[in-house]
Amino acid sequence: DAGVTQSPTHLIKTRGQQVTLRCSPKSGHDTVSWYQQALGQGPQFIFQYYEEEERQRGNFPDRFSGHQFPNYSSELNVNALLLGDSALYLCASSWISDLIYTEAFFGQGTRLTVV
Amino acid sequence: GEDVEQSLFLSVREGDSSVINCTYTDSSSTYLYWYKQEPGAGLQLLTYIFSNMDMKQDQRLTVLLNKKDKHLSLRIADTQTGDSAIYFCAERRGNNFNKFYFGSGTKLNVKP
Numbered sequence: 001d002a003g004v005t006q007s008p009t010h011l012i013k014t015r016g017q018q019v020t021l022r023c024s025p026k027s028g029h030d031t032v033s034w035y036q037q038a039l040g041q042g043p044q045f046i047f048q049y050y051e052e053e054e055r056q057r058g059n060f061p062d063r064f065s066g067h068q069f070p071n072y073s074s075e076l077n078v079n080a081l082l083l084g085d086s087a088l089y090l091c092a093s094s095w096i097s098d099l100i101y102t103e104a105f106f107g108q109g110t111r112l113t114v115v
Numbered sequence: 116g117e118d119v120e121q122s123l124f125l126s127v128r129e130g131d132s133s134v135i136n137c138t139y140t141d142s143s144s145t146y147l148y149w150y151k152q153e154p155g156a157g158l159q160l161l162t163y164i165f166s167n168m169d170m171k172q173d174q175r176l177t178v179l180l181n182k183k184d185k186h187l188s189l190r191i192a193d194t195q196t197g198d199s200a201i202y203f204c205a206e207r208r209g210n211n212f213n214k215f216y217f218g219s220g221t222k223l224n225v226k227p
Contacts, residue, residue, distance in 0.1 A: 042203050042217030106158040
Protein backbone atom coordinates (compact mmCIF):
# COMPACT_ATOMS: atom_id res chain seq x y z
CA ASP A 1 0.00 0.00 0.00
CA ALA A 2 1.64 3.21 -1.17
CA GLY A 3 -0.31 5.41 1.22
CA VAL A 4 -1.22 8.92 0.14
CA THR A 5 1.00 10.13 -2.69
CA GLN A 6 1.40 13.70 -3.88
CA SER A 7 3.15 15.17 -6.86
CA PRO A 8 5.28 17.05 -7.47
CA THR A 9 7.29 17.20 -4.24
CA HIS A 10 8.64 20.68 -4.95
CA LEU A 11 7.57 23.42 -7.31
CA ILE A 12 8.69 26.97 -8.03
CA LYS A 13 6.28 29.34 -9.77
CA THR A 14 6.19 33.03 -10.60
CA ARG A 15 3.59 35.46 -9.27
CA GLY A 16 0.48 35.48 -11.43
CA GLN A 17 0.99 31.98 -12.75
CA GLN A 18 -1.29 29.01 -12.21
CA VAL A 19 -0.37 25.73 -10.55
CA THR A 20 -1.88 22.24 -10.33
CA LEU A 21 -1.02 19.84 -7.52
CA ARG A 22 -1.99 16.19 -7.54
CA CYS A 23 -2.95 13.64 -4.92
CA SER A 24 -3.64 9.92 -5.00
CA PRO A 25 -5.44 8.71 -1.91
CA LYS A 26 -4.59 5.66 0.12
CA SER A 27 -6.05 2.47 -1.32
CA GLY A 28 -9.68 2.08 -0.27
CA HIS A 29 -10.14 5.77 0.57
CA ASP A 30 -12.77 7.79 -1.22
CA THR A 31 -12.43 11.25 0.30
CA VAL A 32 -9.65 13.76 -0.23
CA SER A 33 -8.99 16.93 1.73
CA TRP A 34 -6.43 19.63 0.98
CA TYR A 35 -4.57 21.71 3.52
CA GLN A 36 -2.16 24.63 3.28
CA GLN A 37 0.68 24.75 5.79
CA ALA A 38 2.56 28.04 5.86
CA LEU A 39 6.03 28.06 7.39
CA GLY A 40 5.85 27.78 11.17
CA GLN A 41 2.10 27.24 11.19
CA GLY A 42 -0.28 24.33 11.47
CA PRO A 43 -2.15 23.12 8.40
CA GLN A 44 -5.25 25.05 7.40
CA PHE A 45 -8.20 23.33 5.72
CA ILE A 46 -8.79 24.40 2.11
CA PHE A 47 -11.54 22.04 0.95
CA GLN A 48 -12.69 18.45 0.77
CA TYR A 49 -13.92 16.27 -2.09
CA TYR A 50 -16.18 13.25 -1.99
CA GLU A 51 -18.00 11.65 -4.89
CA GLU A 52 -16.32 14.15 -7.21
CA GLU A 53 -17.94 17.11 -5.48
CA GLU A 54 -16.61 19.78 -3.13
CA ARG A 55 -18.28 19.04 0.20
CA GLN A 56 -16.72 21.55 2.54
CA ARG A 57 -14.57 24.59 2.11
CA GLY A 58 -12.35 26.58 4.42
CA ASN A 59 -11.66 30.28 4.34
CA PHE A 60 -9.80 30.39 1.02
CA PRO A 61 -10.53 32.56 -2.02
CA ASP A 62 -11.97 31.29 -5.27
CA ARG A 63 -8.47 31.27 -6.75
CA PHE A 64 -8.22 27.90 -5.02
CA SER A 65 -10.21 25.24 -6.81
CA GLY A 66 -10.14 21.50 -7.03
CA HIS A 67 -11.34 18.40 -8.70
CA GLN A 68 -11.83 14.76 -7.84
CA PHE A 69 -11.71 12.05 -10.47
CA PRO A 70 -13.69 8.79 -10.61
CA ASN A 71 -10.64 6.91 -9.28
CA TYR A 72 -10.77 9.21 -6.20
CA SER A 73 -7.55 11.02 -7.03
CA SER A 74 -7.68 14.78 -6.76
CA GLU A 75 -6.13 17.98 -8.04
CA LEU A 76 -5.72 21.33 -6.36
CA ASN A 77 -5.51 24.33 -8.68
CA VAL A 78 -4.38 27.79 -7.64
CA ASN A 79 -4.75 30.68 -10.07
CA ALA A 80 -3.09 34.10 -10.07
CA LEU A 81 -0.42 32.99 -7.60
CA LEU A 82 0.63 35.40 -4.88
CA LEU A 83 3.83 35.36 -2.84
CA GLY A 84 1.69 34.46 0.17
CA ASP A 85 0.63 31.21 -1.49
CA SER A 86 4.11 29.83 -0.81
CA ALA A 87 3.52 26.90 1.55
CA LEU A 88 3.49 23.15 1.96
CA TYR A 89 0.28 21.78 0.49
CA LEU A 90 -0.89 18.60 2.14
CA CYS A 91 -3.42 16.11 0.91
CA ALA A 92 -5.29 13.91 3.36
CA SER A 93 -7.41 10.90 2.50
CA SER A 94 -10.03 9.03 4.46
CA TRP A 95 -13.13 6.95 3.89
CA ILE A 96 -16.73 7.08 4.87
CA SER A 97 -17.51 4.30 7.28
CA ASP A 98 -21.03 4.52 8.57
CA LEU A 99 -20.78 8.23 7.77
CA ILE A 100 -18.27 8.67 10.57
CA TYR A 101 -14.62 9.30 9.91
CA THR A 102 -12.00 8.38 12.40
CA GLU A 103 -8.65 8.81 10.76
CA ALA A 104 -7.13 10.91 8.03
CA PHE A 105 -3.84 9.94 6.45
CA PHE A 106 -1.62 12.67 5.08
CA GLY A 107 0.74 12.65 2.15
CA GLN A 108 4.26 14.06 2.23
CA GLY A 109 3.09 17.31 0.71
CA THR A 110 4.07 19.55 -2.19
CA ARG A 111 6.33 22.46 -1.31
CA LEU A 112 5.24 25.41 -3.47
CA THR A 113 7.46 28.46 -3.70
CA VAL A 114 6.13 31.56 -5.45
CA VAL A 115 8.79 34.07 -6.54
CA GLY B 116 -12.42 31.90 18.05
CA GLU B 117 -11.24 29.05 15.90
CA ASP B 118 -7.73 28.79 17.30
CA VAL B 119 -6.34 25.57 18.70
CA GLU B 120 -3.51 26.63 20.97
CA GLN B 121 -0.25 24.93 21.81
CA SER B 122 2.98 26.06 23.40
CA LEU B 123 5.68 26.56 20.77
CA PHE B 124 8.66 24.75 22.25
CA LEU B 125 9.54 21.96 24.66
CA SER B 126 13.01 20.73 25.49
CA VAL B 127 13.67 17.52 27.44
CA ARG B 128 16.53 15.15 28.09
CA GLU B 129 16.62 11.70 26.57
CA GLY B 130 14.89 9.20 28.87
CA ASP B 131 12.67 11.81 30.52
CA SER B 132 8.93 12.11 29.92
CA SER B 133 7.60 14.83 27.64
CA VAL B 134 4.19 16.42 28.09
CA ILE B 135 2.76 18.48 25.25
CA ASN B 136 -0.37 20.48 25.98
CA CYS B 137 -3.16 21.75 23.77
CA THR B 138 -6.31 23.78 24.27
CA TYR B 139 -9.03 23.30 21.71
CA THR B 140 -12.11 25.35 21.05
CA ASP B 141 -15.17 23.34 20.12
CA SER B 142 -16.77 21.40 22.95
CA SER B 143 -18.72 19.38 20.41
CA SER B 144 -15.59 18.08 18.68
CA THR B 145 -15.92 14.33 18.49
CA TYR B 146 -12.31 13.30 17.93
CA LEU B 147 -9.04 14.89 18.94
CA TYR B 148 -5.74 13.96 17.36
CA TRP B 149 -2.01 14.15 17.75
CA TYR B 150 0.14 14.29 14.64
CA LYS B 151 3.94 14.28 14.34
CA GLN B 152 5.84 16.13 11.63
CA GLU B 153 9.53 15.61 11.02
CA PRO B 154 11.55 18.13 8.96
CA GLY B 155 10.54 18.13 5.32
CA ALA B 156 7.88 15.49 5.86
CA GLY B 157 4.11 15.26 5.95
CA LEU B 158 2.00 14.54 9.00
CA GLN B 159 2.13 11.19 10.76
CA LEU B 160 -0.88 10.24 12.85
CA LEU B 161 0.29 9.26 16.32
CA THR B 162 -2.96 8.69 18.14
CA TYR B 163 -6.46 9.98 18.57
CA ILE B 164 -9.05 10.00 21.31
CA PHE B 165 -12.81 9.97 21.17
CA SER B 166 -14.44 12.76 23.12
CA ASN B 167 -16.22 10.42 25.56
CA MET B 168 -12.87 9.10 26.83
CA ASP B 169 -10.65 10.65 29.48
CA MET B 170 -7.49 8.77 28.69
CA LYS B 171 -5.96 6.60 26.03
CA GLN B 172 -2.67 4.76 26.27
CA ASP B 173 -0.71 3.39 23.33
CA GLN B 174 2.75 2.05 24.17
CA ARG B 175 4.86 5.09 25.15
CA LEU B 176 2.05 7.53 24.39
CA THR B 177 -0.64 8.61 26.84
CA VAL B 178 -3.38 11.03 25.86
CA LEU B 179 -5.38 12.83 28.53
CA LEU B 180 -8.57 14.70 27.73
CA ASN B 181 -10.30 17.21 29.99
CA LYS B 182 -13.52 18.07 28.21
CA LYS B 183 -14.61 20.58 30.80
CA ASP B 184 -11.50 22.70 30.24
CA LYS B 185 -11.12 21.69 26.56
CA HIS B 186 -7.59 20.60 27.34
CA LEU B 187 -5.71 17.79 25.64
CA SER B 188 -2.25 16.52 26.48
CA LEU B 189 0.19 14.05 25.02
CA ARG B 190 2.70 12.36 27.28
CA ILE B 191 5.65 10.57 25.72
CA ALA B 192 7.39 8.23 28.15
CA ASP B 193 11.12 7.53 27.89
CA THR B 194 11.58 10.21 25.24
CA GLN B 195 14.19 9.39 22.60
CA THR B 196 16.18 11.61 20.24
CA GLY B 197 14.08 10.19 17.41
CA ASP B 198 11.05 11.80 19.02
CA SER B 199 12.42 15.24 18.14
CA ALA B 200 9.84 16.73 15.79
CA ILE B 201 6.90 19.11 15.69
CA TYR B 202 3.73 17.80 17.32
CA PHE B 203 0.33 19.06 16.22
CA CYS B 204 -2.88 18.82 18.13
CA ALA B 205 -6.00 18.78 15.95
CA GLU B 206 -9.72 18.72 16.55
CA ARG B 207 -12.24 17.32 14.12
CA ARG B 208 -15.45 19.29 14.04
CA GLY B 209 -18.63 17.79 12.72
CA ASN B 210 -19.44 14.15 12.22
CA ASN B 211 -19.78 14.10 8.46
CA PHE B 212 -16.65 14.76 6.48
CA ASN B 213 -13.30 15.57 7.95
CA LYS B 214 -12.46 19.14 8.73
CA PHE B 215 -9.49 19.31 11.01
CA TYR B 216 -8.41 22.40 12.90
CA PHE B 217 -4.75 22.29 13.84
CA GLY B 218 -2.71 24.11 16.42
CA SER B 219 0.54 25.83 15.39
CA GLY B 220 2.57 22.90 16.64
CA THR B 221 4.97 22.28 19.52
CA LYS B 222 8.59 21.75 18.60
CA LEU B 223 10.02 19.02 20.81
CA ASN B 224 13.77 19.00 21.20
CA VAL B 225 15.27 15.93 22.86
CA LYS B 226 18.78 16.40 24.16
CA PRO B 227 21.07 13.37 24.46
